[in-house]
Amino acid sequence: MRDTPNSAxxxxWxxxxxxxxxxxxxxDASMNGERADPYFVWLSEVMLQQTTVAAVREYFIKFTTLWPTVSDLANADDADVMAAWAGLGYYARARNLLKCARVVVDERDGIFPSTRAELEKLPGIGPYTSAAIAAIAFGQSEVVVDGNVERxxxxxxxxxxxxxxxxPTLRDFAAKLTPKERAGDYAQAVMDLGATLCSPRNPSCEICPWRANCIGYAKGxxxxxxKKSPKKPKPIRYGTVFLAQRDDGAWLLEKRPDRGxxxxxxxxxxxxxxxxPNPASPPIDAHWTxxxxxxxxxxxxxxxxxxxxxxxxDATSTPERGVFVDQKSFSANDLPTVMRKAFELVQGRLNQN
Incomplete structure (x- = not known):
């Protein structure tokens, strides 16, 4: 019978x-009692939801440069935060980020709660994120389970x-292995193991610290x-976007509804x-191509x-919806990825002409 793996x-490793x-x-700093900033842990965990570490690094540095504390973020303009988030995807996360920051500042004097139960009362924080913050920032012995840990x-x-x-069963397995001491380091250790050695394809079992205790390895x-259940095929949706530019270089943009x-x-x-889809109705009277x-x-x-x-x-045209953004204020990088793709398609066609 194989030995049970242990956190030590x-x-x-x-x-x-x-x-x-x-x-x-x-x-080494963690073992000497230093804790991660709960604002940093919270921000990174929200950004990392369904996003790779490589993609998040740049955004995290940008956000913490612009807004070094949760109070700075809470006082930021919504439009600035949404623009800084552009390209990271899943934009409900950015809206919840602002809601949560403002609750922490307005109702908790800028201090994050230290327990999973209290953290889950904050906007946009669910079981995984609350456990991660409680473990990593506050040393609580909480079970932190993401896709890496499940694997x-x-x-x-x-x-x-x-x-x-x-x-549920995989979470039970994870709970049995979660230690009382160094719970934050342990949570990050399992995630690192899954992201590096125990990767989805071609796992590096020969150098894994848990190889001797791994039943999957022993069975080959x-x-x-x-294993995963078969995925249902994704449906295809269709739509139209209208890109209008004034003679002075301004572009016509429209704010999307807050929900959706x-x-x-x-x-x-x-x-x-x-x-x-419904028939497309142009936002302004013009010759559309x-x-x-x-x-x-x-x-x-x-x-x-x-x-x-x-x-x-031209400057005399008045849109039925949307606003013109002047050329100096417009930045394609502030647009969501799908909108930026439309802009790049237009630019490519214009350059061909």
């Missing part, structure tokens, strides 16, 4: 191999029930785990996105196909 083996992150405290547990215990049905099935995809973000006027080609983008639950129409207008 993994922590010894983590002490030597911990990834350096701008929001982390190094293991490690499935392989460690050779659990072959497919995802997502296996999630580690790389096959976790890209909520609160500035983008090109258009119609609804649906498998059978449809472009050859389309914008393609994939969201979590559907693929999007956008047709693009362009028009040139």
């Amino acid at each position: 083996e993994l922590l010894a 983590y002490d030597k191999n911990a990834r350096e992150m701008p929001w982390r405290v190094a293991p 490690v547990m499935a392989r460690l215990f050779a659990h072959e029930v497919p995802m997502p049905e296996s999630k 099935i580690a790389a096959e785990l976790p 995809l890209l909520g609160g973000m500035m983008g090109w006027p258009g119609n609804n996105w649906a498998e059978d 449809p472009l050859n080609g389309e914008v393609r983008h994939t969201f979590t639950h559907f693929h999007l196909r956008l047709s693009v129409q362009i028009a040139q207008t």
Whole structure:
């Protein structure tokens, strides 16, 4: 019978191999009592939801440079925060970021609560994020389970029930291994193990600190785990966007509704996105030219196909919806990715002409 894995083996590996992150405290500092800034942990965990570490680093540094404290973020203009978030995706996270920061400042004097239960009362903080903050920033012995941890547990215990049905059992496995001491370091150690050695494809089992205790490795099935239920095919939705530029270089933009995809973000006027969309109604009276080609983008639950129409207008034209943003204030980098794709398509066509 194989020995049960223990946290000490993994922590010894983590002490030597911990990834350096701008929001982390190094293991040696952590063992000397230094804690990560809860604002940094919260911000990074929100950004990391469904986003890679590589993509988040730049955004995290940008946010903490612009808004070094939760009070700074709470006092920021919504439009500035949404623009800084542009390109990171899942824009509801940015809206909840502002809501949460303002609750922490207005109702808690800028101090994050230290327990999972109190953290979950804050806007946009669910079970995973609350456990991560409580463990990493406050040293609470909480069970932190993300996709990396689930993969490690499935392989460690050779659990072959497919995802997502296996999630509760994998969390139970993780709970049994979570130590009372150094819980924050342990949480980060398991995530690092999953992100580096116990990777989705071609895991580096030969140098894994838990190899001797890994049932999946012993059975030769580690790389096959976790198993996943077949995914349903994503539907395709269609829509149209209208890009109008005035003679002085200003672009016509429209703020999207606060609720829904890209909520609160500035983008090109258009119609609804649906498998059978409504007819497209231009936002301003002009001579509109449809472009050859389309914008393609994939969201979590559907693929999007956008047709693009362009028009040139003069200063006397008044839009029925949206506002013109002058050329000096306009930045394509402040747009959501799908809107930026439409702009790049237009620029490419104009350059060809």
